[in-house]
Amino acid sequence: EVQLVESGGGLVQPGGSLRLSCTASEFTLSSSWMSWVRQAPGKGLEWVANINEDGSDKYYVDSVKGRFTISRDNAKNSLYLQMNSLRVEDTAVYYCVGWSSSWGGFDPWGQGALVTVSS
Amino acid sequence: DIQMTQSPSSVSASIGDSVTITCRATQGISSYLAWYQQKPGKAPKLLIYVASKLQSGVPSRFSGSGSGTDFTLTISSLQPEDFGNYYCQQANSFPLTFGPGTKVDVK
Numbered sequence: 001e002v003q004l005v006e007s008g009g010g011l012v013q014p015g016g017s018l019r020l021s022c023t024a025s026e027f028t029l030s031s032s033w034m035s036w037v038r039q040a041p042g043k044g045l046e047w048v049a050n051i052n053e054d055g056s057d058k059y060y061v062d063s064v065k066g067r068f069t070i071s072r073d074n075a076k077n078s079l080y081l082q083m084n085s086l087r088v089e090d091t092a093v094y095y096c097v098g099w100s101s102s103w104g105g106f107d108p109w110g111q112g113a114l115v116t117v118s119s
Numbered sequence: 120d121i122q123m124t125q126s127p128s129s130v131s132a133s134i135g136d137s138v139t140i141t142c143r144a145t146q147g148i149s150s151y152l153a154w155y156q157q158k159p160g161k162a163p164k165l166l167i168y169v170a171s172k173l174q175s176g177v178p179s180r181f182s183g184s185g186s187g188t189d190f191t192l193t194i195s196s197l198q199p200e201d202f203g204n205y206y207c208q209q210a211n212s213f214p215l216t217f218g219p220g221t222k223v224d225v226k
Contacts, residue, residue: 047216047217105165112162
């Protein structure tokens with residue numbers, strides 16, 4: 001069964017940093033564009049960032065540009081999201097997701113990691 | 120940026136009813152549209168991609184149609200397990216954007 005498992009979530013103060021990790025099993029992460037998608041409590045889905053197969057191409061939503069960095073280590077079959085200068089409005093469940101460059105949608109999805117930014 | 124809208128925001132229907140959700144993009148996106156189902160406390164699940172292609176394992180009572188700016192998701196015979204939130208997503212260009220969601224309640 002394909003599994004994406006996020007880790008690294010938690011409580012952090014405004015202005016702090018956190019690094020999310022995502023490891024894959026039964027899924028060759030190195031062969032896929034990957035994404036982070038977040039969902040604030042009780043709210044809808046928001047795309048955060050994308051990275052291509054070899055890490056040379058990255059895209060971000062405007063609200064995180066300059067603060068968040070998506071990266072990957074294909075040898076470890078892992079994806080990362082480094083989050084700096086965190087704001088209260090970054091509080092959300094963050095999903096690690098595969099992204100199809102052919103049809104542009106998201107599949108498969110991890111179970112999500114909760115990031116809470118609060119003083 | 121391409122904005123996505125959905126209607127209705129919520130719908131309550133009986134088992135066996137047909138339910139239709141509409142999604143509209145602020146500019147043409149060809150057929151680059153996907154639909155997701157999300158149940159409380161769970162990750163979203165892909166239902167439909169490129170507007171009308173059914174993801175493997177998704178029941179055939181789900182169908183999608185449309186192109187350009189207007190799209191629909193239809194559940195032909197609502198089942199109890201179909202409750203949840205449904206989101207459309209444009210896959211035409213970055214930033215990738217989702218609709219605000221439609222909550223489906225089963226009466």
